[in-house]
Amino acid sequence: MRAWVVGTPGPVDSGPLRPVERPVPAPGPGQVRVRVSCCGVCRTDLHLAEGDLVPRRAQVTPGHEVVGSVDAVGPGAHRFAPGERVGVAWLGRTDGSCRFCRRGDENLCTDPVFTGWDVDGGYADACLVDERFAYRLPEGLTDEQAAPLLCAGIIGYRALRCADVPPGGRLGIYGFGGSAHLTAQLALAQGLEVHVLTRGEHNRELARSLGVDSVTGAAGDSPVPLDGAILFAPAGELVPVALRSLDRGGTLAVAGIWLSDVPRLDYAAELFQERRLRSVTANTRHDGEQFLRLAARLGVRATTVAYPMDAAPDALADLAHGRFGGAAVLLN
Numbered sequence: 001m002r003a004w005v006v007g008t009p010g011p012v013d014s015g016p017l018r019p020v021e022r023p024v025p026a027p028g029p030g031q032v033r034v035r036v037s038c039c040g041v042c043r044t045d046l047h048l049a050e051g052d053l054v055p056r057r058a059q060v061t062p063g064h065e066v067v068g069s070v071d072a073v074g075p076g077a078h079r080f081a082p083g084e085r086v087g088v089a090w091l092g093r094t095d096g097s098c099r100f101c102r103r104g105d106e107n108l109c110t111d112p113v114f115t116g117w118d119v120d121g122g123y124a125d126a127c128l129v130d131e132r133f134a135y136r137l138p139e140g141l142t143d144e145q146a147a148p149l150l151c152a153g154i155i156g157y158r159a160l161r162c163a164d165v166p167p168g169g170r171l172g173i174y175g176f177g178g179s180a181h182l183t184a185q186l187a188l189a190q191g192l193e194v195h196v197l198t199r200g201e202h203n204r205e206l207a208r209s210l211g212v213d214s215v216t217g218a219a220g221d222s223p224v225p226l227d228g229a230i231l232f233a234p235a236g237e238l239v240p241v242a243l244r245s246l247d248r249g250g251t252l253a254v255a256g257i258w259l260s261d262v263p264r265l266d267y268a269a270e271l272f273q274e275r276r277l278r279s280v281t282a283n284t285r286h287d288g289e290q291f292l293r294l295a296a297r298l299g300v301r302a303t304t305v306a307y308p309m310d311a312a313p314d315a316l317a318d319l320a321h322g323r324f325g326g327a328a329v330l331l332n
């Protein structure tokens with residue numbers, strides 16, 4: 001089968017992705033094999049290709065927003081029948097036994113396996129998944145619409161909860177790409193006031209089209225004090241900017257897996273008055289299932305830009321250079 005792998009991590013324009021021919025993998029115990037029809041392109045894939053994220057395995061195939069159909073079932077796997085549509089997401093497996101898993105925080109597992117980082121992901125014709133970590137997908141969504149929900153959507157949902165905005169409160173969103181545009185729809189549907197601060201005309205246009213309450217440039221201050229904010233842009237210099245825009249008791253949740261250095265904080269102006277700064281780390285399966293249900297019910301829709309699987313490097317480069325609004329997907 002065809003697959004893309006991260007060869008030598010480096011700047012996206014140096015071509016870190018390499019095409020390879022590999023045998024179709026056979027599902028092991030408890031696993032199913034997924035024939036990939038569509039795989040979303042997440043900023044994490046870019047961080048991996050560029051070497052911001054330390055590779056956990058050489059020549060790994062990226063991709064953790066995978067939609068496809070089950071085409072082989074391993075020993076003991078019985079949750080899905082061949083032909084069923086499933087989603088494969090970032091959380092590939094947890095040990096189920098560490099103290100974080102035992103208290104229900106499997107997103108903090110001390111021995112996790114991530115799709116497209118520890119094990120091969122969906123930039124390929126097929127991939128394997130532990131069936132316990134695969135998702136059933138809502139009907140009524142095409143494969144292309146469903147793919148971005150699997151990381152961009154789920155992580156945004158967790159970030160929104162972490163930002164802890166009271167009912168009817170004001171949410172700030174810094175950076176407006178694949179994850180943010182889904183999160184904004186969720187927040188609006190839940191009755192929050194949404195203020196978007198982002199660079200890039202594509203992003204601002206997309207935000208406006210969703211009917212958010214205000215759109216301004218990322219470097220600017222929020223037009224209103226915020227009850228909570230989510231930083232989607234991987235830009236540490238925005239942490240103090242966003243903290244200063246928080247009202248008393250507000251929370252800033254940093255959604256990304258990678259962030260450039262955060263400058264020195266000014267305690268009085270940026271943290272005092274019980275403002276909180278927190279990260280968002282992966283998600284639990286419960287988050288995923290809840291989000292997929294909510295997205296279907298509330299009509300959350302991804303704006304997608306489709307590329308053929310063969311053009312994966314172009315999709316990553318376009319993401320790096322901000323050449324589209326919404327979420328890129330690769331189609332087989």
Ligand SMILES: [Zn+2]
Nearest residue numbers: 096098101109
């Ligand atoms: Zn664990």
Ligand SMILES: [Zn+2]
Nearest residue numbers: 042044151152
């Ligand atoms: Zn992701």
